[in-house]
Structure formats: structure tokens, C-alpha cells
Amino acid sequence: MTEPALKRSLTLPLLTFYGLGTIIGAGIYVLVAKVAGHAGLYAPLAFLLAALLATFTGISYAELAARYPKSAGEAVYVQEGLHRRALSVLVGFLIITTGVVSASTIVNGFVGYLHVFVAVPDALAIVLLVLALGALAVWGIQESVTAATVITLIEVGGLLFIIAVAGDSLTTLPARWPELLPPLDAGIWHGILLGTFLAFYAFIGFEDMVNVAEEVRDPVRVLPRAILLALAVASVLYVLVALIAVLAFPPAELAGSRAPLADIYTRATGAPPTLISFISMFAIINGALIQIVMAARVLYGMSRERWLPAWLGRVHPRTRTPVAATILVTLLILALALWLPLETLARTTSFVILAVFALINLALLRIKHRDPHPAGVRTYPAWIPLVGALSTGGFVLYQLVQLVGR
Numbered sequence: 001m002t003e004p005a006l007k008r009s010l011t012l013p014l015l016t017f018y019g020l021g022t023i024i025g026a027g028i029y030v031l032v033a034k035v036a037g038h039a040g041l042y043a044p045l046a047f048l049l050a051a052l053l054a055t056f057t058g059i060s061y062a063e064l065a066a067r068y069p070k071s072a073g074e075a076v077y078v079q080e081g082l083h084r085r086a087l088s089v090l091v092g093f094l095i096i097t098t099g100v101v102s103a104s105t106i107v108n109g110f111v112g113y114l115h116v117f118v119a120v121p122d123a124l125a126i127v128l129l130v131l132a133l134g135a136l137a138v139w140g141i142q143e144s145v146t147a148a149t150v151i152t153l154i155e156v157g158g159l160l161f162i163i164a165v166a167g168d169s170l171t172t173l174p175a176r177w178p179e180l181l182p183p184l185d186a187g188i189w190h191g192i193l194l195g196t197f198l199a200f201y202a203f204i205g206f207e208d209m210v211n212v213a214e215e216v217r218d219p220v221r222v223l224p225r226a227i228l229l230a231l232a233v234a235s236v237l238y239v240l241v242a243l244i245a246v247l248a249f250p251p252a253e254l255a256g257s258r259a260p261l262a263d264i265y266t267r268a269t270g271a272p273p274t275l276i277s278f279i280s281m282f283a284i285i286n287g288a289l290i291q292i293v294m295a296a297r298v299l300y301g302m303s304r305e306r307w308l309p310a311w312l313g314r315v316h317p318r319t320r321t322p323v324a325a326t327i328l329v330t331l332l333i334l335a336l337a338l339w340l341p342l343e344t345l346a347r348t349t350s351f352v353i354l355a356v357f358a359l360i361n362l363a364l365l366r367i368k369h370r371d372p373h374p375a376g377v378r379t380y381p382a383w384i385p386l387v388g389a390l391s392t393g394g395f396v397l398y399q400l401v402q403l404v405g406r
Helices: 012-067 073-082 085-114 122-139 141-165 167-180 186-203 206-215 219-248 260-269 274-304 323-337 342-370 383-405
Strands: none
Touching (some): 012 141, 012 167, 012 186, 012 219, 012 260, 012 342, 073 206, 085 122, 085 206, 085 323, 122 141, 141 167, 141 206, 141 260, 141 274, 186 342, 206 219, 206 274, 274 323, 342 383
16 A cells, blocks of 8 residues: 655645745744844844845755755755765754744744733643644645635735835935944944844745645746745835834834834824734734644654654645644644743744754755756856855854853
8 A cells, every 4th residue: 555645736826925924924023123122223224134144045945945856855955965964864853943943933922912902821822822723734735835825915915004004104214214324333233233133033934945845746846936936025025114113113112012013003003903913913823834834844854764763754644744743843832832932932043044054055065066057957156055155154153152252
């Protein structure tokens, strides 16, 4: 009897919305306030720098996804490029860690918006949400991604709604433009770099897309396009919303907000933030769902490579999903969401994923040296992964220096 396999059902639109949903999620809906706390009026610049940092690595992922369209993508890429099994397994576990920690971050952000509607104990809200999302992820990939697509449309609509109702603040941009350009001052740039490091979390998500490669139709063509499309749309929306946030709201007040877009809406309209808070909750839920799906697929892929026990790679014959891996990921997320605060989770995620990105870029450089132009795969100049490795590695070192200096 043939062992059941994952179901190839994801098209370019579904995959793009899958990636866009996890990129947008908690990043802009929750962390814009935290970024403003570090970078102040220069928060839009922090988001712009983070977008640039993500783009170089995003292009590397696009090429690698076409070369090796497999689940547990990052672990496979490192193995193909660096031929170090222990390092490949470590990278796989780090990606799982980022998914689990990121989802825990997102769930904590959900509670802040939920309090706009009802005062529910944080722990109860977290438990019910995580268990519901885990059940949806077990149900099926098409069902999960279709739900994610619908929610992504809602959350993009929420950002456009904020841009529309608070967009009058953009009319002050010509007069206030000099305020948004930082001087050559080490203290100010230190805050901007800290904000950039935190804002980078808002772009995490494009890498999740490669881990559903075995559920994508025509992955060699579709995966790279979806990655770059999702990154481009998210970057434009983020910078616009960050601009509106700092122009419409004093950064010192913005930094203390648990539901920043709801507060921006109230400041701009004077109305209760019911609608935007409702949309924000959907955005946050979406990000958590996609992280559960991603981390479970990495466990599945590593099991299929025989790096983890076989039971993690088993696919349920009816749902065509890795049920055991999904349940394990759900329980880990639940534990962390009840344990760690939001900013700690976001910083941990950014630090780990930057280290992984540096390795991914290095792996692509080695692969390109051995096989520069594989048939049927679009390739990019070698300087792109080189810049990606230097920039992500540089941010990791910078953060380590900051930790040592405390």
C-alpha cells in the first residue's frame, strides 16, 4: 500500500496570500509601536532598512526554492550548499524554533486587541486560540491556506483602511520631511538600528513559503514569484503605515500602545476602534496559523530526510497533513505564549532567523559556484547572496555586541 503524501493544491495566488498573510500578521499590527519606541520619528526608516535587508535574502530564497522545491527547505539548502548534516539539522530546528516563537509572539499580540472588546484572562484567550488554530492546521492544507487567504484579504484591507482614514497626516509630509531624516549622530543611529532589528521581524514570513513546496503546483515557477510578490507588497504597506503612525501620533505615546493601529484610528477619527481592532485580531490569528503550518512541515520534511523520527513524517490518509508534527508544534506554541512577553519573543525570533539567513546566503554562494546555471531555474548574480550574507551576519554580530555590552 502506497504511503499517503502531501497534497499539491497551492497555486500562485494562494501561495502569495499565504506568504503575505504571515509577513503582515503581527509585524505591523503589533510591533510598529515597539519600533517607534526605539527609532522614534525614524521608525519608517527602520522599516525601510529592514525591507532592504529582507529583500536580498528573499531573492536568495527565490533561487533556492526553484533549485530544491522540498519541505524543510532551509535545512535542505544548507545540506546542499555546505554538506554538513549536523549544521543542516541545527538549521531545521532553528527554523522550527522561529515558527514556534513567532506564533507565540503573535498570540500575545492578539490578547491586546481582544481587550478592546472584552476583558478575558490572557491565559484563557491564548489557550483557546492556539488549540483552535492547531485543529484547523490538522484539518487540511487547502482548508488552512484558503482560510489564510481570506484573512489576508481582510488584514490588507485593514491596513488600507488605516491609510485612508489617517492618510491626512501624509499631507504634512512635505513640511515635516526634514524631521524624518536622521542626523549623523551615533546615539540616534543606535536607536534606528535597534528599531530595524525589531522591524525585521515584521518581514519574517517569506521564508515560510518554501516549506510548503511539496504542496505547490509547479513549484519551480510558482515559488520564486510568490516570494518576491509577497515581499514587495508588504514593504510598500509597511512603510506607508509607519509614516502615518509617526506623523499622526507622537512616537512617545505610540511606543506605549498595546494596540497601536486601533489607537491611530481613534486619534484620526475620534471614533471607537471597533472595526480596526476586529481586523487586527484576524491579522494576528492568520500569522499564528501559518506559523503552525510551516513549523509542522519542517518537522515533516526533516523526518522524510531521515534526520528525525519517522512518526513525525507520517501523513494522515484523510486530511493529507502531518498530524503528529502539527500537534507537537501546537503544544510548544501554547507553552511559550503563556511564558514569554511580546518583545522578548520578537527579538529572539529576529536574532535566530538572521543567523539562519546568513547561512542560507552562504549556502547559495557555494551552490552557485558548483552549478551556476541549472536548467529551467532562474538564477541571480552572486553579489546578491553575498550582500545578503554580509548584512544579515552583520546584524547578528551587532546584536551580540549589544548583549555583551549590557
